[in-house]
Amino acid sequence: MSGTGAAKVEIRDATPEDAAAACHVLRESISQLCVADHGNDPVMLNAWLANKTPAIVAGWTRQKANSLLLAVEGNAVLAVGSVTDAGEITLNYVAPEARFRGVSRALLRALEARAAERGNCRCTLTSTETAHRFYQSAGYIDDGAPTRKFGTSSGYPMSKEIVAES
Numbered sequence: 001m002s003g004t005g006a007a008k009v010e011i012r013d014a015t016p017e018d019a020a021a022a023c024h025v026l027r028e029s030i031s032q033l034c035v036a037d038h039g040n041d042p043v044m045l046n047a048w049l050a051n052k053t054p055a056i057v058a059g060w061t062r063q064k065a066n067s068l069l070l071a072v073e074g075n076a077v078l079a080v081g082s083v084t085d086a087g088e089i090t091l092n093y094v095a096p097e098a099r100f101r102g103v104s105r106a107l108l109r110a111l112e113a114r115a116a117e118r119g120n121c122r123c124t125l126t127s128t129e130t131a132h133r134f135y136q137s138a139g140y141i142d143d144g145a146p147t148r149k150f151g152t153s154s155g156y157p158m159s160k161e162i163v164a165e166s
Helices: 016-033 042-049 054-062 103-117 132-137
Strands: 010-013 066-073 076-084 088-094 122-128 155-161
Touching: 010 103, 016 042, 016 054, 016 066, 016 076, 016 088, 054 066, 066 088, 066 103, 076 103, 088 103, 103 122, 122 132, 132 155
Parallel strands: 088 122
Antiparallel strands: 010 066, 066 076, 076 088, 122 155
């Protein structure tokens, strides 16, 4: 798979050794790309970033009933995503320098495929304001009233029917 104008991008399972690089992508993506959600409010931003540490991310790689996936190009981590065995997408963040290259969409397809492999026919997620249109363009529909998360203006519960690839 390749992003627009990009070399080969590989989607793979994260390992504990990937934690520092994955954590860096999460923190940079939230800090730089999700300004519409946190408004550069340090209290809100710190709350959102509080569990984005290498030790916690390393723990996510070992969680049962959860898949932490990375989009990588060479040795560089470009995006981090996570999906539970119940089909809930809990992370999908892209490095600022990889934005608009198709990396997030490729990672989202991989997360949906993993959910389907685990027997799900539907994925759910809570979208940020920043990513709401992205998920709508990928076939997700709003699934309830917006909620507040980490004090942000809104999180959008969304869902999409998925099918396993034959």
